[in-house]
Amino acid sequence: MANVRASTPDAHLPASAAEGSGRAAIGVFSISDAVGAEVRGVDLREELDAATIEVIHRAWLDHGVILFRDQHLSAGDLVRFSRCFGELDLGPTMAWQAADQEFPEIFIISNVMENGHPIGFLGNQEADWHTDMSHTAIPPKASTLYALEVPADGSGHTGFMNMYKVYEVLPSPLRSRLEGLHMKHDPAHTLQGELRDGFTAESFEDLEAAEGPVHPLVRTHPESGRKALYLGRERNGVYRAARILGMARAESDRLLDELWCVVRQEQYAWYHTWRVGDYVMWDNRCVMHRRESFSADLRRVMHRTQIRDNVAPA
Numbered sequence: 636m637a638n639v640r641a642s643t644p645d646a647h648l649p650a651s652a653a654e655g656s657g658r659a660a661i662g663v664f665s666i667s668d669a670v671g672a673e674v675r676g677v678d679l680r681e682e683l684d685a686a687t688i689e690v691i692h693r694a695w696l697d698h699g700v701i702l703f704r705d706q707h708l709s710a711g712d713l714v715r716f717s718r719c720f721g722e723l724d725l726g727p728t729m730a731w732q733a734a735d736q737e738f739p740e741i742f743i744i745s746n747v748m749e750n751g752h753p754i755g756f757l758g759n760q761e762a763d764w765h766t767d768m769s770h771t772a773i774p775p776k777a778s779t780l781y782a783l784e785v786p787a788d789g790s791g792h793t794g795f796m797n798m799y800k801v802y803e804v805l806p807s808p809l810r811s812r813l814e815g816l817h818m819k820h821d822p823a824h825t826l827q828g829e830l831r832d833g834f835t836a837e838s839f840e841d842l843e844a845a846e847g848p849v850h851p852l853v854r855t856h857p858e859s860g861r862k863a864l865y866l867g868r869e870r871n872g873v874y875r876a877a878r879i880l881g882m883a884r885a886e887s888d889r890l891l892d893e894l895w896c897v898v899r900q901e902q903y904a905w906y907h908t909w910r911v912g913d914y915v916m917w918d919n920r921c922v923m924h925r926r927e928s929f930s931a932d933l934r935r936v937m938h939r940t941q942i943r944d945n946v947a948p949a
């Protein structure tokens with residue numbers, strides 16, 4: 636793990652503050668030089684007024700990732716708060732749990748097994764750097780995670796990377812080469828490299844014939860107007876999750892290698908050490924994330940929601 640930083644803000648610099656009616660002041664504190672802020676003074680179970688929601692929305696746009704500590708959220712609280720920022724996608728369900736989920740908007744992320752079945756997704760493995768759902772036409776604008784159980788040894792960090800800054804640090808000739816380029820993203824494989832239903836191992840070999848959404852390599856954030864590098868996801872050497880259009884495969888691979896090399900320096904990454912009660916919401920349009928593996932003997936249970944965007948990357 637590179638560039639690990641304490642998840643408690645070391646520089647208590649309020650980025651903004653507002654007084655909720657009858658509540659303690661809400662404060663926004665930068666967490667690292669790279670990305671992220673902690674929002675304090677808010678109990679997300681409460682009905683929040685428009686001014687408070689606006690401060691939270693602004694913090695999310697300005698910092699890319701926002702963290703709320705010491706929350707006590709039911710599944711209903713999580714869904715209700717997430718809906719303050721847009722419509723929610725439905726989570727993937729497993730055959731044995733589909734019938735009784737009261738809140739189908741919640742994805743369970745967990746390695747815990749019950750009655751011989753995993754209760755959630757992702758197990759205990761590493762998840763490499765990615766943006767969520769880049770293999771869809773309109774990826775979600777935000778993903779959120781609420782920690783119910785975390786490994787006692789502090790493992791299973793989640794890393795976040797500021798893709799505005801990664802784009803801005805690229806040498807100018809490289810940035811110029813990226814102008815106008817688009818990539819086709821592979822819908823055939825999951826992040827773990829497994830084939831999705833309905834696809835074959837050859838599904839992404841022939842770029843011209845392959846299904847898959849096309850997104851710009853550099854996207855302009857629809858709310859901030861800033862440019863961010865938009866790579867989707869990659870899995871080192873196992874498969875290519877994206878192809879640049881108008882280039883031979885070898886040329887596309889070389890350029891993507893060059894860009895992923897910058898990503899892997901993790902110059903603009905921050906790693907969060909989870910505590911029970913943490914709620915984190917990130918901007919999926921300008922932030923990539925990854926998760927470190929943790930021991931299969933330790934329990935980790937998170938509830939996740941996904942907030943829809945209404946425009947495709949452009």
Ligand SMILES: [Fe+2]
Binds near residue numbers: 765766924
């Ligand atoms: Fe993810």
